[in-house]
Amino acid sequence: MPTALIRRPSPRLAEGLVTHIERTPVDVGLARTQWQRYVDALHGTGWSTVEVPPIDECPDSVFVEDTMVVYGDVAVIARAGATERRAEAAAAAETVAAQGFRVVRIAEPGTLDGGDVLKIGPVVYVGEGGRTNAAGIEQLRAAFAPLGAEVRAVPVRKVLHLKSAVTALPDGTVIGYEPLVDDAGAFDRFRAVPEEAGAHVVLLNEDRLLMAASAPRSAVLFEGLGYTPVVVDIGEFEKLEGCVTCLSVRLRD
Numbered sequence: 001m002p003t004a005l006i007r008r009p010s011p012r013l014a015e016g017l018v019t020h021i022e023r024t025p026v027d028v029g030l031a032r033t034q035w036q037r038y039v040d041a042l043h044g045t046g047w048s049t050v051e052v053p054p055i056d057e058c059p060d061s062v063f064v065e066d067t068m069v070v071y072g073d074v075a076v077i078a079r080a081g082a083t084e085r086r087a088e089a090a091a092a093a094e095t096v097a098a099q100g101f102r103v104v105r106i107a108e109p110g111t112l113d114g115g116d117v118l119k120i121g122p123v124v125y126v127g128e129g130g131r132t133n134a135a136g137i138e139q140l141r142a143a144f145a146p147l148g149a150e151v152r153a154v155p156v157r158k159v160l161h162l163k164s165a166v167t168a169l170p171d172g173t174v175i176g177y178e179p180l181v182d183d184a185g186a187f188d189r190f191r192a193v194p195e196e197a198g199a200h201v202v203l204l205n206e207d208r209l210l211m212a213a214s215a216p217r218s219a220v221l222f223e224g225l226g227y228t229p230v231v232v233d234i235g236e237f238e239k240l241e242g243c244v245t246c247l248s249v250r251l252r253d
């Protein structure tokens with residue numbers, strides 16, 4: 001059974017960072033309900049979950065994907081591009097180590113957020129932008145190259161993270177909402193989707209795609225390609241620039 005790391009929302013969630021969108025009030029109670037439904041959707045498709053101990057003083061800690069990148073048996077622990085989020089990594093590192101992963105840490109002057117990393121087989125795309133810098137990418141390359149990964153840097157200027165702009169379907173096609181993609185030509189195969197949140201899918205298995213309720217037209221598009229969307233409302237997290245990918249770390253290998 002595949003395992004995903006998750007982290008309960010902080011009571012201070014509403015104070016989370018907002019960079020590229022306007023701040024709107026977050027209902028923490030509703031966010032808790034949405035988070036539980038997201039976790040239920042993982043369980044409902046055969047995933048087990050492991051909780052990283054909550055860190056209530058970090059408003060953005062629910063976005064646990066940003067704390068690490070896992071490839072093979074190595075977990076690279078991120079050094080958040082936003083200093084406010086650096087304290088999130090310690091407990092996440094302990095949790096993934098307890099799952100049997102070797103831990104490597106991004107060190108100063110490197111910065112890296114897990115949301116900037118998109119893995120497609122042996123190719124690891126890393127967004128260089130507001131949160132992840134060239135030194136962080138070089139350290140990620142040094143950690144993963146010995147495992148056979150090919151780390152490719154791509155620009156991210158229009159959105160928070162690379163995976164705010166693009167993710168990939170099970171067949172490796174990169175999907176993105178074109179107005180927010182800096183360089184669609186950087187990807188071997190690219191398909192445009194009609195909504196911003198339609199660019200965000202979590203591969204639950206070979207045919208099920210976890211996606212946000214805010215992208216109904218993209219869901220229809222994916223159905224037409226033979227996939228089954230599993231839809232969750234994550235509206236309170238979207239107000240903080242979160243998406244379906246960032247609420248878990250999938251430990252597949």
Ligand SMILES: NC(=O)NCCC[C@H](N)C(=O)O
Pocket residue numbers: 016017018019060063065066082085114115116160161163164240241242243245246
């Ligand atoms: N991987 C992600 O897309 N993470 C979303 C993080 C949102 C959070 N408010 C932040 O600005 O860091």
